[in-house]
Amino acid sequence: MSAARPAVAATPEIVIDVSGLTKSFGGRTVVKDLTMQVRRGLIYGFLGPNGSGKTTTIRMLCGLLTPDSGHGTCLGYDIVTEADRIKRHVGYMTQRFSLYADLSIRENLEFVARVYNLPEPRKAAQAAIDRLGLSNRADQLASELSGGWKQRLALGACILPDPDLLLLDEPTAGVDPKARREFWDEIHALAAEGLTVLVSTHYMDEAERCHEIAYIAYGQLLAQGTVEEVIANAHLATYTVTGPDLPALANILKTRDGVDMVAPFGAALHVSGRDARKLDEATRRLREDGSHVWRVDEPTLEDVFIDLMSHARDNFA
Numbered sequence: 001m002s003a004a005r006p007a008v009a010a011t012p013e014i015v016i017d018v019s020g021l022t023k024s025f026g027g028r029t030v031v032k033d034l035t036m037q038v039r040r041g042l043i044y045g046f047l048g049p050n051g052s053g054k055t056t057t058i059r060m061l062c063g064l065l066t067p068d069s070g071h072g073t074c075l076g077y078d079i080v081t082e083a084d085r086i087k088r089h090v091g092y093m094t095q096r097f098s099l100y101a102d103l104s105i106r107e108n109l110e111f112v113a114r115v116y117n118l119p120e121p122r123k124a125a126q127a128a129i130d131r132l133g134l135s136n137r138a139d140q141l142a143s144e145l146s147g148g149w150k151q152r153l154a155l156g157a158c159i160l161p162d163p164d165l166l167l168l169d170e171p172t173a174g175v176d177p178k179a180r181r182e183f184w185d186e187i188h189a190l191a192a193e194g195l196t197v198l199v200s201t202h203y204m205d206e207a208e209r210c211h212e213i214a215y216i217a218y219g220q221l222l223a224q225g226t227v228e229e230v231i232a233n234a235h236l237a238t239y240t241v242t243g244p245d246l247p248a249l250a251n252i253l254k255t256r257d258g259v260d261m262v263a264p265f266g267a268a269l270h271v272s273g274r275d276a277r278k279l280d281e282a283t284r285r286l287r288e289d290g291s292h293v294w295r296v297d298e299p300t301l302e303d304v305f306i307d308l309m310s311h312a313r314d315n316f317a
Contacts, residue, residue, distance in 0.1 A: 013039065013040040014039055014040075015038050015039065015040045015075055016036065016038035016044075016074050016165075016196075016198070017038075018035065018037075018060075018061065018070065018072025018073070019035045019070060019071060020069060020070035020071065021033070021057065021067045021069075022067060022070055023053075023065065024068055031053040031056050032220050034057060036214055036221065036224060038212075040196050041191055041194050041195070042191065042197070042210075042211040043187060043197045043210045043212075044198045044211065044212050044213070044214070045200075045206065045209075045210030045212070046198055046200040046201075046213075046216065047200070047213060047214065047215045047305065048200075048216040049217060049309065051218075052216045053218070053219040053220075054200040055169055058167050058169055058200065061074050061086075062086055062087060062090045062092055063079060063083025063086040063087050064083075064087075066080060067080070074090075075090070075164055089163055089164045089165065090163050090164070090165045090167060091158030091159055091163035091166045091167070092167045092169075093154050093155060093166070093169065093171050094169050095173065097150045099153060099154060099157060101141065101143035102142075103142060104138065104139045104140055104141055105129065105137055105140060105142065106125060106126075106129065108142055109125035109157060110122055116160060118160065118161065124160055125160070128157075128160055132152045132155060132186065133152070133182075134153065134156065147174050147175045147179070148178075148180075148182075148183075149179075151172065151175055151179065151183055152179075154171070155171070159190065163195070164195070165198070166187075167199075168197065168198070168199040169200050170201060170202065171183065171199065172184075172203065180203070191211075204300070204302045208301060210227070212224070212225060212226055213225070213226070215230070215308060222308045223308060230304060231298075231300075234308075236272040236273070236274060236299040236304065236307060237272065237275075237280075238272040238296075238297045238298065238299040239272075239283065239287075239295060239296060240265075240268050240270060240271075240295045240297040241268060241269040241270075241293065241294050241295075242267060242269075242292065242295075244292070246264065246268070246292075247264075249292065252286070253269075253271055253282075253283070253286075256282040256283070257282060258273050258275060258278030258279045258280075258283075259271060259273055259279060260272055260274050260307055261273070261310060263306050265302075270300070270303055271283065272299055272303055274307075
């Protein structure tokens, strides 16, 4: 990879700035009135269930799809009228491995370097190989790689042209925990050099490694900010409950007014409500009967997302 980028400016530049993005397919609104900003040098986590509109949004941002309505810029270029210019400065890693299975790691990277007309394709490919720890497998066919190694190869191809923005669409799905951690270590290293990263993920531990996050469900943006801000803005009062026959207790709690979320977490239940007073009233007798241990707790990011999903409307229902 080329020399490190300059440090992020004191007043961070807005890399993505879009307002009111809407996109429909076959009469179904997949993304509705989405507004978001991403600052330079951030790792911005894009979260949501399958079918929530994450991939469609990413494709609109990088010029692969034209929104039905709305406007905005990506890297300072208009997402509608200057899509071709955006594509030259973006590295996009799709969900599905899209390099050549019958070429080696080295051959794939040299091919990509030539596609981008890099002046020294072999040197550029070797730099990516060295950076991502691919040296011992450089001559191995892509078809023989595990998911984690394919992921590294795909990332290497994305950073070859030295992009200003990296778009990663669920890049660690199906990858083992060690490979996921190594991947994220590299993403943080790239961000420290000034690269902006927008990454969609289903994993809460990955979301917590992002500088800021946004949560989209059924085409609508429901929450955004730092992890701490998203949790605080949910205003959830939460208990952690342990003891016998938790499934039966969960069924009782789900019928109580004031209980907005009940979810098993290992050998415990998380019980949350948006109104602390109502939650207290709904659970008082159960807490006082001594059958279970109730502990006031802080809501987790997963608690917040489960609660958001329970109140979201399925646009395909």
